[in-house]
Amino acid sequence: MNWKSWRRPSVGFAAAALLSAQVLGAAGTASAAEGDVEVHLLGINDLHGQLDTTSIVADKAAGTAPILATYLKQAQAKYEHSLLFHNGDSVGASAPISSLERDEPTIEWMNMMGFDVGSLGNHEFDQGIAALKAQLNGGLDPKDGVVTHKGANFDYVNANVIEEATGKTLIDPYVIKEVGGVKIGFIGLVTKSTPAKVSPAGTKGVRFLSVEEEVAAVNKYAKELQDQGVETIVVLAHDPASTKEGVTTGEAADLAKALPADSPIDVIVAGDNHALANGEVNGKLIVQAYSYGTAFEDIKLLIDPKTGDVTEKSATVTTTFQEGVTPDAESVALIKKYLEKHPELTKPVGTTDGSVTRTDAYNNEAALGNLIADAMRTADFGDNAEAADFAFMNPGGIRADLPKGDVTFADLAKIQPFGNTLVKLTLTGAQVQELLEQQWGTNADGTPNTKTLQISGLKYKADLNKPVAERVSDLQLADGTAIDPAKSYTAVVNNFMAGGGDNYKVLTKASASLAGPIDLDVFYAYIVDTFKGSAITAKVEGRIVNTPLEGAEAPDADGPATAPSAPSTEGISRADFVSKLVEALDLNAVSTPSTAFTDVAADASYADAIAEAVNAGFIKGYGAGKFNPDQAITRQELASILANVLKQQLPTVNAASVLSAFDDASSVAAYAKTPIAQLVQAGILSQAQPGSIMPKGTVLPTEADAVIELVLAASAS
Template identity: 45%
Template structure:
């Protein structure tokens, strides 16, 4: 079983691992095809977020090129990630089952099945896709159960998850395991779009470990995703594997099944990095990527500015980033507010050194969220900043403009912010009302920043992308952004 996770339509983006180029659809294809030839009993799987938060080459064409490429490579099965819901259930189903979009016309959809066991229709309470799929290899049945993180409603806009309910992942998996066992299926795999991390001792922690610990002993392998991390280890005797993200790696899981018992008797995994060195890009897939690039070239190649150096989303220990500062500044400038806040998960790429195109800026902010101006008191802003620490597994430090704050990691999660100041150093007044800008995702309480729901006098502005492009164009060129100490750590 060869699996990818969190591909995010990265058809043409070259990554860097150990100072070597990795990734792109054409190189990933060469690796998958080579490994498939080595073993006739191969299944190709994806573990969600195949599309969504994609660069322009895929996103501007409604992510159809990515599904086309998975079809061409002969993928056997996929599950949903949270980003499959970015444009709502109807558009997600169009990409899977086929249908017409006003921008791109008719699309045939995916020619492989999807499975998800923990997403049900709000009205009928029926699963929106098959909760499990059985694949037969040389007559032996292998069961696959898909699930997506139950936190999806908090990390996708409300419109994206309208009409569906997300249930507990482990409960949904165990329910389907029972059904599979009744059908005589003993080899059972889980495609779980939820993640975790692995330490130097090989121990896996995080939500995927918590889920796996609750699973029926009949489950053999858990393919993970969502955290864009490396996982290759065992939890309660189950193999758990995840291959980073963006096609920079894939998982190669080998299992041996006893024909008599139909059960897995051996299993092992390897996470393979898609280094360019020593591998040729797949010509068929490269041609498909080239065609997609040609379609979007007129839009994406427009120059919007020049940087003095690359501006990255890399955070310092306090959680501040140069690119986060630039985006927050753009949003505050466009909406003319006292402060602005940007979520780190909405920053999807870095800006290059030198020429910056519209396509580069789109890759940074591909969601098309509207900007929202609102009023919050100083007391609400402090509570908002403390909400950065509510999930110990996923601390999310907001990028800020017009504002500085200091936090202490050893204080209780709901009181970690030590002080909040305006940019000139004066403390904000808890009783005073301030104007703030954020994006429509956060404005609706996304990432569990529920204080934004308390905002008053809300005004909707242009998209975050348009605001950032406009802001960059009016800056003195070449422009730069850097970490300035807006966010600071203290042990006091």
């Protein structure tokens, strides 16, 4: 869709906020034909054991199991015919209230809620196949040997994971549920990238179907369902998908396109990337409801009871805002039971000023990354040896920031929720060099995939303008001594990395390996022993000094040369924001879309808008001729662009003075300090949270609309 044929909905901002919580699907919602059975499929994805975690959505509290339970129970009470499902990653990377009990509390909660069917996500494989089976079928947990799982009281399905020993699917590929006199079939899938997302030990003993095999399997099982009289078929595919400007893309959309146009598949439920999806692709409705229990999907199906066919389908994604909602009493009691079992979860172990964060850890050294790596290096492996020479921490394993104020064990567990085992490896200096080079990978589409290791015991420089094999220089010990390529050193990593996870394949070639304690235990002990209940401190010290891509020294109008590392999939993309802005300003001076950016195709739906913005001087893009159109826009990028729009209409400010009101002022990039200060002074940009401007936080669509409206008012004054 070309942006010039797109029009921003003429709704007030209160209504826009409501729409962010209630998102209607692409299909119609007319009343059922006489005799049709109306069924509602109520579902969640990517809960990740966040039973007691409150999330912030659109500046409001959302989520927790008791709140989610209330929403789901109210929906069930409203409908005559409904089924309850989850679409994978219900466990794994969990909050400590669940992870400390091997995720049995989450399974117990789902049993209590009466879930009807679930699918496997990649995180169900975190602890290996034996642990997965214990969670699903019951039995003593093979990892800790303490927790006894009761098993799930509902069906799990998966059709694309094959057990090598038997040649059959790991669990049943599909299940049939009957409700309101009609039959519905559920086929399960998990993202094919699972082997790259979990430790190699997690998928030992199974293989994942290729794209072609997966499509063939879905067709095969759909035919089997039809042979059993089932014409309404839902694929619970823990595959990423997102919907932007009415267009749904991602792995789940690719699956829909690969299926025949007349396929009996009616709905594909997506997951994994924690995004919103709600649209049709090749006749299949694709839906995803964010993550962490902050939303649920309500898929409405009208089914002809005679033929079993779906006559209408649509979906609503509802945000589980806490305000005005009474928490479910059963869920509250369950959480209370496990909190009483683990009083350490609420006991402070220190405090922070809010500056110990993982900010930009995928690209650069981060304060929290340094703290974790330092803790890892001190780990006791029972070998009577001194501390290891080095420690390396993968940025994807750092799942949260240290909060401002009191820090509890629960906060530490949210940062390192996987329960990974630390491993001491013996590596040569040359292998350490190779490890650092393996930080810079490439995605299948040719785009960079950077996973900068957080380090302890060494330092180096990297020139990002050079080929990967030539980037690292001045590789030294912390005291400045050069690392000898031929000498052997000891290095602590987690077992995920030691197995070659995240492409750190050189670690599998270590000359010696020794398994040790759990990463969280080491982190907790280090915090307690080092800071003794007082202020927990860490900072960026220059362990990693990157020379950015050429042109980055003079920042662009809208961002630094390297993109933010882990954008929120809930935020509006850079292309979508520019499209909204250009439309609102009614710019129409460029006749030919710009192809100045190598990642903006001339026929892209947003190409015209980007060309208009470049022509008007609002944007310049990143270094190396890229715009990163699909990257979620950050608040500081937004500020930089809008400052270019308003130019002389913004006040002259003392940026340092204005920003001093915010606790995170030091994290504002140099290029964005004045624009943010000007917009704050002009009343256009407000704090994201009390005392925080969150410069690298992503921007929700409703916030983008509101800010653009304020810019229009300012430009007209």
